[in-house]
Structure formats: structure tokens, C-alpha cells
Amino acid sequence: MTIDKNEANRSLIDKINKLEEENDEEFSHAQKILLTTDGSVTAILDVLFGKISLTTIEQHFDVADKEHAELLNINEGEEINFREVIMHRNGKPLIYAISHIPLGRCSKDICADLVRADIPIGRILKNYSIESRREIKNIWIEKPNALLKEIFKTDEDMLARDYVIINNDEILMWIKEVFPISHFR
Amino acid sequence: MTIDKNEANRSLIDKINKLEEENDEEFSHAQKILLTTDGSVTAILDVLFGKISLTTIEQHFDVADKEHAELLNINEGEEINFREVIMHRNGKPLIYAISHIPLGRCSKDICADLVRADIPIGRILKNYSIESRREIKNIWIEKPNALLKEIFKTDEDMLARDYVIINNDEILMWIKEVFPISHFR
Numbered sequence: 001m002t003i004d005k006n007e008a009n010r011s012l013i014d015k016i017n018k019l020e021e022e023n024d025e026e027f028s029h030a031q032k033i034l035l036t037t038d039g040s041v042t043a044i045l046d047v048l049f050g051k052i053s054l055t056t057i058e059q060h061f062d063v064a065d066k067e068h069a070e071l072l073n074i075n076e077g078e079e080i081n082f083r084e085v086i087m088h089r090n091g092k093p094l095i096y097a098i099s100h101i102p103l104g105r106c107s108k109d110i111c112a113d114l115v116r117a118d119i120p121i122g123r124i125l126k127n128y129s130i131e132s133r134r135e136i137k138n139i140w141i142e143k144p145n146a147l148l149k150e151i152f153k154t155d156e157d158m159l160a161r162d163y164v165i166i167n168n169d170e171i172l173m174w175i176k177e178v179f180p181i182s183h184f185r
Numbered sequence: 186m187t188i189d190k191n192e193a194n195r196s197l198i199d200k201i202n203k204l205e206e207e208n209d210e211e212f213s214h215a216q217k218i219l220l221t222t223d224g225s226v227t228a229i230l231d232v233l234f235g236k237i238s239l240t241t242i243e244q245h246f247d248v249a250d251k252e253h254a255e256l257l258n259i260n261e262g263e264e265i266n267f268r269e270v271i272m273h274r275n276g277k278p279l280i281y282a283i284s285h286i287p288l289g290r291c292s293k294d295i296c297a298d299l300v301r302a303d304i305p306i307g308r309i310l311k312n313y314s315i316e317s318r319r320e321i322k323n324i325w326i327e328k329p330n331a332l333l334k335e336i337f338k339t340d341e342d343m344l345a346r347d348y349v350i351i352n353n354d355e356i357l358m359w360i361k362e363v364f365p366i367s368h369f370r
Contacts, residue, residue, distance in 0.1 A: 008228075123191060129354075130318065133316050
């Protein structure tokens with residue numbers, strides 16, 4: 001039992017170590033933290049770079065297919081908000097993010113702020129004093145698609161992770177974040 | 186309104202900038218993050234240094250005086266758990282922390298783990314899937330007292346912050362964290 005109760009972050013440690021070994025990379029402190037933190041990424045970027053801005057590339061409502069229903073632990077056919085954004089500082093892109101939010105779990109105020117398209121989720125949660133916890137699911141390296149190449153003006157490898165924000169024991173949001181491997185070094 | 190909804194982290198940004206200016210210091214990314222994050226500090230240390238350990242210097246129950254009652258928003262005379270710890274990696278001290286926890290807001294399981302003296306609070310919250318939010322109160326530089334000098338084997342300035350962890354709209358914990366200004370550079 002002694003061992004178990006102190007192993008809460010074992011899977012995070014293992015994921016980062018494995019990723020570094022498999023790719024012969026050594027991540028910076030800031031990169032490791034951004035890939036594993038259960039705190040607000042917006043707050044970290046705000047403090048490191050000055051208040052960042054958010055530009056929404058795409059935002060729409062859609063019904064969940066099988067894959068999205070599984071990600072969010074909802075039924076197929078339930079409505080979700082889909083948002084694709086860039087967090088940037090004075091036009092310099094920092095992190096690209098996709099979020100899926102089941103509308104049925106989202107208060108009217110929060111839904112309205114999501115649709116407004118310029119407020120990062122970290123700030124929305126803070127503005128409404130939402131109590132939550134974040135579960136990091138996967139951390140990996142991927143090749144950029146055409147959109148990521150265009151946003152970041154590079155074809156280098158991307159660091160990525162996905163995680164869920166849990167509120168009232170239910171998944172309130174699924175989020176994927178991506179940034180070029182040379183960022184935050 | 187547009188401005189307000191995006192100003193959630195303004196006070197954090199201002200606090201760090203002011204501290205840097207007043208002390209003619211430039212903090213590292215890791216230092217800034219450790220001083221401002223609303224996520225688990227244990228998780229950050231675990232990922233940066235490998236699984237860290239906790240040594241409890243002092244742990245006891247006491248009734249709240251006026252000052253502690255105000256910190257925790259409880260009545261004077263209510264019982265609190267007082268804990269003073271060092272988070273270290275293989276004996277190298279990383280961060281010193283003090284926590285005050287009102288026993289009336291703490292489940293039996295969590296209280297038992299606090300008393301066990303070797304489990305960091307970040308891991309306790311994670312083990313019990315506690316949904317919460319953290320409010321950073323102050324960030325400052327202080328001179329080390331005799332205990333801090335002995336722990337860190339230095340008399341250099343210390344970076345410090347205090348914050349509360351809120352659960353069910355009540356303060357579950359007040360925490361102060363301290364580390365030497367040359368750490369995490």
C-alpha cells in the first residue's frame with residue numbers, strides 16, 4: 001500500500017521517459033511540464049510570454065459518432081461542441097488545440113463563452129470557479145498535417161498530448177494540444 | 186466584458202513581473218511555472234526529476250488562532266492539521282512546504298494519509314479523484330530562517346508563494362511553498 005499511494009504520477013513519468021528514449025530526444029523543463037501538467041496551460045503561457053491570445057480556426061456543434069462518444073463517455077448522437085484554436089502571443093503561434101465538449105454537461109454561460117471564440121478554456125474554468133481534475137491520457141510525437149505546417153510554418157515533428165477535464169465525476173471536455181518540438185526548448 | 190473575461194490570469198502575470206523588476210531578477214521558465222501553476226507541484230517535480238519523496242519535519246493537530254482562522258476561512262478554535270515537509274529527490278531538497286488543513290473539511294481517508302507523513306498532497310488529491318481549484322494568493326522573495334538555511338545548506342534568498350486549494354466551495358488546504366532562488370534555474 002505504501003508503494004501504491006505514492007505511485008500516482010508513475011504513468012506520467014514513464015510516458016515522458018519512454019518518449020524521450022524512443023525518439024532520442026531530451027525535452028526541456030518547460031516542454032515536460034506543458035506535456036504533463038494537470039493545471040491550466042493558458043496560465044502557464046500567460047506567465048511565460050505575457051497575456052496570450054486565442055484565435056478560433058473552427059467552431060461548430062455536431063452529434064457524437066462512435067469515436068467521439070467513447071472519448072467523452074457519452075452516447076452516440078449526443079451533441080458536442082467542436083473547437084479548434086491557436087493560442088498565440090502577438091501573432092506568434094504557441095500551441096494548437098482541439099476540444100470536444102458535450103453540450104449536455106456544459107452550463108449556458110460556459111457554452112456562450114466557448115462560442116465567443118476568443119476565450120481559452122483555462123480562463124473560462126477560472127472565471128466560473130469550476131472545480132475539476134485533469135487526467136492526462138496520451139503523450140506522443142506526430143508528423144504535422146497540412147494545417148499544422150501552415151500554422152507553425154515548419155514541417156518538423158510535433159509534440160502532442162490529449163487529456164480530459166472532469167467535473168462532477170463526468171468528462172466535461174476532451175482536449176488535444178500540439179506544438180512543434182523546437183518550441184519551449 | 187471582452188477584456189474582463191480574458192483577464193483571469195492578469196494578477197499572476199503582474200505578480201511575477203513586479204517581483205522580477207523589484208529584485209532585478211529574471212526567473213527561469215520552470216521557476217515561473219512553479220510559482221504560478223494551479224496544477225500539482227508534486228507532478229511537476231516527479232516529471233522533471235523522477236519520482237520525488239516526501240519527508241515530514243513536523244505534523245500535529247492544533248486549534249486555529251485568529252490568523253489561521255482567517256487563512257482558512259474557519260472559526261477560531263476549529264481544529265486544523267499542521268504539516269511541514271520537504272519534497273526531495275534522493276535526499277536533495279527541492280521544495281519546502283507548510284500546509285494547514287481544517288479537519289472538519291477533510292474525509293477520514295484523506296486525514297489518515299496526511300498523518301502517514303510520506304504522501305505529498307498532490308498525490309493524495311489524485312488518489313482520491315478530488316475535484317478542486319487552486320487560488321494563488323501571494324508570490325514573494327524572503328530571507329531564509331535557520332531551518333531553511335539548514336535544509337537547503339544556503340543562506341541565499343528564497344522564492345515563496347502561498348495558495349489555497351478549494352473543494353466544494355470551501356478552502357480545503359492552505360499551502361506555502363519555498364525554494365532557494367538558484368533552484369530550477
